[in-house]
Amino acid sequence: MRLFWSIVGVQVRKRMAYRTDFWINSIVAFAAELGVAYFIVAAMFSGGDRVGEFSRHGMLLYYISVILIGKVVRSTDMEHVIAGDIYDGSLSRYLVYPTSFFFMKYATQIGSLVPSLVQIFLFGAWVPFVLGVPEGLQITPWTVAMCAVALFLGNALHFLVTYPIELVSFWADNCWSLMVLHRIVAGLLGGVLLPLTLFPAWSQKVLAILPFKYMFSFPVDALLGRVTPAAFFQGVGVAIGWCAIMACISAMVWRRGTLQYTGVGM
Amino acid sequence: MMRYPRLFAHFLRFSFSRAMEFRFDFFFRIAMDGVWYAHNIAFFWIVYRHIPLFGGWTFDQMLVFAAGVFLADAIQMTLFSNNMWMFPNYVNKGDLDYYLVRPVSSLFFLSLRDFAANSFVNLLMSIGFFAWAIAHYPVALGAGPIAAFVLLLLLGCFLHYCLQMIFLIPVFWLQSTGGLREIFWSLDRYTGRPHGIFTGYMRKMLVSVLPFALIVSFPTYALFDGLTWALLAHMAGVTAAAFLIMLAMWSRGLRAYSSASS
Numbered sequence: 001m002r003l004f005w006s007i008v009g010v011q012v013r014k015r016m017a018y019r020t021d022f023w024i025n026s027i028v029a030f031a032a033e034l035g036v037a038y039f040i041v042a043a044m045f046s047g048g049d050r051v052g053e054f055s056r057h058g059m060l061l062y063y064i065s066v067i068l069i070g071k072v073v074r075s076t077d078m079e080h081v082i083a084g085d086i087y088d089g090s091l092s093r094y095l096v097y098p099t100s101f102f103f104m105k106y107a108t109q110i111g112s113l114v115p116s117l118v119q120i121f122l123f124g125a126w127v128p129f130v131l132g133v134p135e136g137l138q139i140t141p142w143t144v145a146m147c148a149v150a151l152f153l154g155n156a157l158h159f160l161v162t163y164p165i166e167l168v169s170f171w172a173d174n175c176w177s178l179m180v181l182h183r184i185v186a187g188l189l190g191g192v193l194l195p196l197t198l199f200p201a202w203s204q205k206v207l208a209i210l211p212f213k214y215m216f217s218f219p220v221d222a223l224l225g226r227v228t229p230a231a232f233f234q235g236v237g238v239a240i241g242w243c244a245i246m247a248c249i250s251a252m253v254w255r256r257g258t259l260q261y262t263g264v265g266m
Numbered sequence: 267m268m269r270y271p272r273l274f275a276h277f278l279r280f281s282f283s284r285a286m287e288f289r290f291d292f293f294f295r296i297a298m299d300g301v302w303y304a305h306n307i308a309f310f311w312i313v314y315r316h317i318p319l320f321g322g323w324t325f326d327q328m329l330v331f332a333a334g335v336f337l338a339d340a341i342q343m344t345l346f347s348n349n350m351w352m353f354p355n356y357v358n359k360g361d362l363d364y365y366l367v368r369p370v371s372s373l374f375f376l377s378l379r380d381f382a383a384n385s386f387v388n389l390l391m392s393i394g395f396f397a398w399a400i401a402h403y404p405v406a407l408g409a410g411p412i413a414a415f416v417l418l419l420l421l422g423c424f425l426h427y428c429l430q431m432i433f434l435i436p437v438f439w440l441q442s443t444g445g446l447r448e449i450f451w452s453l454d455r456y457t458g459r460p461h462g463i464f465t466g467y468m469r470k471m472l473v474s475v476l477p478f479a480l481i482v483s484f485p486t487y488a489l490f491d492g493l494t495w496a497l498l499a500h501m502a503g504v505t506a507a508a509f510l511i512m513l514a515m516w517s518r519g520l521r522a523y524s525s526a527s528s
Binding site for chain 2: 024025028029032033035036039040042043044046047048051052171172173174176177178180181184185187188193194198199200
């Protein structure tokens with residue numbers, strides 16, 4: 001565990017080294033995403049007070065929450081890092097370390113989360129005071145705690161889903177398109193583009209079974225008090241189940257991939 | 267005059283033969299864009315299950331707008347994206363020399379050298395989807411408005427290229443465009459939404475100073491409501507201004523460029 005937190009600390013310091021660049025990107029990216037979401041919501045509610053089960057403020061609160069939670073779940077820095085290590089041969093040094101590559105990369109991911117968590121606090125703390133919490137939603141210490149658990153699981157699940165995709169680099173000359181494909185699908189089926197409750201009724205069971213909901217929509221629903229305790233524990237169970245499945249797939253892909261890894265770089 | 271089309275033909279031949287060397291990436295980029303098209307259509311389909319109009323447009327009109335977004339994206343990905351991606355690296359490593367010493371426009375060479383063959387397949391797909399959306403539209407639109415749409419869309423694509431270059435050229439001074447490139451792609455989200463949903467100063471900004479909402483939305487607006495001189499002048503004026511700003515920045519950037527090669 002000491003090694004784990006050491007790696008986390010190194011990554012945090014690395015992420016905060018280019019502070020100006022980091023904060024300019026964060027603020028502009030957040031403002032742009034929020035701007036698009038705000039006007040989409042305004043356009044959707046131009047003809048009425050409710051869309052599905054959402055009020056205008058409720059949907060705005062949902063979008064702000066999903067944008068901020070998405071930053072934590074995705075840990076953008078980690079995209080293509082593993083593939084890059086395989087392509088340029090730097091995976092070789094990890095293979096001789098007395099600890100697993102998976103463990104080190106997961107620790108690096110956790111380290112890169114810290115600035116995102118700071119962003120959540122800075123960009124999100126004002127929201128309940130400015131927008132208020134609409135009727136039907138609630139943000140309490142209990143919902144924040146549920147969200148924290150769901151967020152941890154969502155981040156782990158996202159890592160476990162992208163890990164075997166990046167390991168495709170052992171065989172393919174470029175897996176960038178697979179990563180983007182995953183991002184697109186997870187964005188739609190995970191509730192980033194639109195709340196999942198707006199999807200047709202026939203799709204709800206499928207969305208509940210797939211892992212994407214538990215990356216984005218589930219932590220947001222937990223935060224906003226939109227899940228009952230029973231539904232929360234059921235969701236946690238499904239997320240843990242998917243983590244286990246993806247961990248097995250990751251182990252299999254890693255074992256096959258390292259058998260043919262040559263370490264000469266591209 | 268024929269030198270540039272001949273040179274571009276060479277770029278095409280080279281790019282197609284190189285694309286087939288990386289077949290996994292070739293086919294998966296086609297799949298990736300196909301899924302991106304589907305996810306955009308799904309977004310509008312779900313929205314229209316709950317509301318009849320979005321940004322003043324019906325679902326059929328939005329399908330045509332979406333087709334325009336796919337066309338613009340495919341043109342950008344086919345002609346410019348690979349080149350734009352590599353441009354900051356050339357500046358930082360001194361590899362820009364290769365382009366500067368050639369007896370052709372360095373901007374032309376740099377911007378169009380790498381033609382993405384896989385994205386060309388997506389361009390064909392997006393043309394097919396556009397044809398379907400037009401055929402599916404309940405009212406016959408006529409050849410004239412469709413021709414005007416295509417011309418304005420091409421103008422919008424050129425504007426998109428100029429905007430992207432404006433955000434990338436500062437690499438000559440900053441040595442890193444990671445931040446500016448991210449800012450550009452953040453703002454590029456506004457291209458995929460109709461300008462009718464934006465209001466007030468935001469709309470004014472998005473059709474003038476940061477004209478991302480102009481690129482596809484104005485051509486689509488012209489297709490449904492007719493092309494007016496005011497719309498044409500607005501779009502042409504903004505595009506010309508962006509082009510001139512880009513040229514000025516490019517010229518200054520080259521003066522600041524210090525080759526790293528020996």
